[in-house]
Amino acid sequence: MNFEFSEDIKSLKEGIRDFIDNEVEPYAMEIEETNEIPERIMEKSKQMGLFALSVPEEYGGLGLNMVGKCAVLEEVGRTHNGFTTVIGGHTGIGGVGIVEMGTEEQKQKYLPAMASGEKIGAFALTEPSAGSHASNLQTTAVKKGDKYIINGSKHYITNAPIADIFTVMAVTDPSKGTRGITSFIIEKDTPGLTIGKIEQKMGLHGSHSSEVFFEDCEVPVENVLGEEGQGYVNALKILANGRAGMAARNLGSADKLLEMSIDYAHNRIQFDKPIFEQQIIQHYLAEMAVDVEALRSMVYRVASMVDEGKKVIKEAAMVKLLGSEVYNRVADKAVQIHGGLGYISEYPIERFYRDARITRIYEGTSEIQKNIIASQLHRQYEKRGVAHGV
Template sequence: MNFNLSDDIQFLKENVRDFVQTEVEAVAHRIEKENQIPERIIEMSKDMGLFGLSIPKQYGWLGIGMIGKCALYEEVGATHNGYTTLIGAHTGIGSVGIVELGTSEQKEKYLPDLASGKKIGAFALTEPSAGSNASNLKTTAVKKGNHYVLNGTKHYITNATEADIFTVMAVTNPHKGAKGITSFIVEKDFPGFHVGAVERKMGLRGSHSAEIILEDCEVPVENVLGEEGQGYVNALKILANGRAGLAARNLGSCQKLLDLSMQYAQEREQFQVPIIEHQAVGHMISEMAVEIEALRSFTYRVACMVDEGKRVIKEAAMLKLYGSEVYNRVADKAVQIHGGMGYISDYPIERFYRDARITRIYEGTSGIQKNIITGQLKKEYS
């Protein structure tokens, strides 16, 4: 497996790193306080092409592979996770469905604006009765002439307040269970589409999640994404596709926490020596470094498999599980190393600690990933 980056990707990676360190980090505390990403940062991100990471070349961007995307996601992950999530949700589950499953007409209509960031994407699957059991949807879609009429409520939808284009799952045949679900491309300006209550969250400030309310929402038949009845399968494909990218974002956050911990441990003195000289601290740092390096290798191995067109259902689930668990363990150790300072909201460690927790829940909980892995193993050993 070749993890080497092309000169173009390496150049982009360095530019993104510089942007993150000089621009985004400078406003990270402001994002946390105001729960809003400054518009200047969003516009600069658009100019850099960060909203087009998943978009093929013919629709407005470079058409880079998963290894290249992970290299850039890793840099984006090293800063405020609210900003990271805005970018990641758009370039991941918010747009890959159209890239992978869309008709040529759908791609021509939507991908250029998604690539430029003129329009933001979101993914609407979760409902009050359908979280981990994603097949238990209550949102319905009834065909009437040249439209489908959608009714139902989605919640915890990332980018809901910013998004213009939503990939929405709804039941078209209630008698077929999971095989009766269809995916749709829904625009925010369609009649009957409303954004509901914005959720108040533990972390990810600046990244907004909200309800989506569909009241006799009219969606043209040409906005069916993929085949009717394949929506549940589509949802699983879309979620699996993004897991390497999500792991890369977690990797970037972990590396940032290690960097901060190393700096602090070498500067902070207790008992007349830097605390890194104390074995308890040194061991925590070494454990962090080992897990980060393992996550890095695993992330790029799965990314390479994706680029080679290999089936990665099991590996992607393993990576999502491992990446989120590593991030949480690394964040916990970083707080411990920083002591009281790690618990104070004026410093970034506390923020990363809160932000890490959601990674074991969103885009498939750790328990769901284990179910997927077990299911794939049973097939392999049968």
Template sequence: MDFRLDEDIEFLKKGVRDFVQTEVEAVAMQIEEENKIPQKIIDMSKEMGLFGLSIPEEYGGLGIGMVGKCALYEEIGATHNGFTTLIGAHTGIGTVGIVEMGNEAQKRKYLPDMAAGEKIGAFALTEPAAGSNATNLKTTAVKKGDKYILNGTKHYITNATEADVFTVMAVTDPSKGSKGITSFIIEKDFPGFQVGAVERKMGLRGSHSAEVIMEDCEVPVENVLGVEGQGYVNALKILANGRAGLAARNLGSCQKLLDMSATYANERVQFGVPIIDHQAVGHMLAEMAMEIEALRSFTYRVAWMVDQGMKVIKEAAMLKLYGSEVYNRVADKAVQVHGGIGYISDYPIERFFRDARITRIYEGTSEIQKNIIAGQLKKEYKLD
């Protein structure tokens, strides 16, 4: 496994780091207070090609492999997680389905604008009765002539208020269970489609989640994504593909927390010495650094496997589980190292602490990842 990056990726990685440190960090508190990412930041992200990370060059994207994407996600993760999530949800679950399963006409129609950031993508699977049990969908799709008529409600949909293109899962044949679910590409202006209430969340301010409501929503038959009845399989593929990227974003946040914590521990003096010289604090920093390095190695190993076309169902689930758990442990220790300042909202530590919590829930809870891992082990050891 060779994780060395080529010169183009190294150049882009440095550009993203500079952009994050000088531009995004400068407005991080503004994002937190206004619950909105400044248009200037979005426009600069478009110019850098950040919305096209997952899209092939032939459709206007950067055409970067998973190792390269993770290198960039790591840099993006080192700033406000609301901005990180806007980019990550679009370049991950928001576009991957069309890239991997769309036909040529669909790719030509949607991907160029999505690569340019002129159209934002979202992924709509979760429903009030279908969270971890994703096969329990109530949204229906009935074919009538050259259209499907969709009815149902999705919720907690990331990027819903910004998105122009949604990958939506709906039941086309209730008698077939998970094999009766189909994927659709839905535009926000389709008749019968609307975005509902925006959720008020613990964290990820600037990244908006909302309901998506379909009432006799008309979707052309050419907007079926992949094969009818393969929607559940599509959903699993889309989610699995994005897990290395999500771990890389968590990794970037963890490294940022360690950097801030180590700097603070060297500057903060108690009992006549910097607190890093106190064993209790030094050990917390050591544990943070160790887990971050383990996460870094694991992230790039799985990313390399994806680039090699290898099956990564188990490894991607392990990585998503480990990456989110590490982020939460690192954030908790960062608050402890900073003491009272770590609990004050004028400083970024408590923001990362709140933002970290959702990583153990969205895109598959920690418990679901354990189920996936156990299921794969059962197959490997032939325990059926």
């Protein structure tokens, strides 16, 4: 399978690489210490189209396919993961639902402002009792005339403190289980919607997540995303669509760690020679390189499948799992290669190491990805059995 990028994508990647390396990374320590992304970086990101990756051109976006989007997100992943999460949350699960399932009226209303970065998107699914068990939602939406009255709460919602547009999952018919869940587009200034406390996290500084509360929050029927009762299916589609993009960001981070580790191994002198000459260091770097290239191949294979309109439930889970595990393995080896320098906060290795850990949890834990993969393998087995008359 050929993953050669078009000249337009190559040019875009080069521009993003230059921006990331020269205008974002120099301020990574500032982001880490202040827990805020400088406004100048946010504004430049908007100007460069980083908030428009998922939006079609007719609504003011870049109109990138999934391969092109992953190519850009790989570059974005090379820097502070708090910044990458703001971008990824907006262009991924925070916006793809409207792009893929929205009505023409919804797209016209929301996508241009989301493409420009004027309005930020967030995805509100997780609740205290509904994380990995996503079907156990307690937030309700009761239809009254031409409105739905929403009550409940969400937590750990990425971008919530800065978001203007929320894709929210709520139960419209408790008797139907997962078929009784509906997705809604809710604007931040809707009466009854309030933002709770901002969580203080181990990593991803600059990317804020918080609780979101709904108290008799009135949402017009025209803000139903997709059809009533299709919210759970919509959520699975949104999450699957975003997993290649998340893996691409993990790829960029892992590749950056490998690059820094190779440089350090050639310049760190021990016993009168670079530590690169030690076989154990060579083995660490070789293992890191194999992981990075395996992830790169899978990211663009899955992205190509998405662009071809293929069903990627299993593959999306695989690439999310691989991306998370590879990033964590590479980060761990990078710390070991850098020794004490890799453990102090003045050097970026420590930051990447902390930031990597959340990738095995958010947008579907590694364990849940394994469950999805196993379930799909079982379905394939059953189909083979039927085909062979077993």
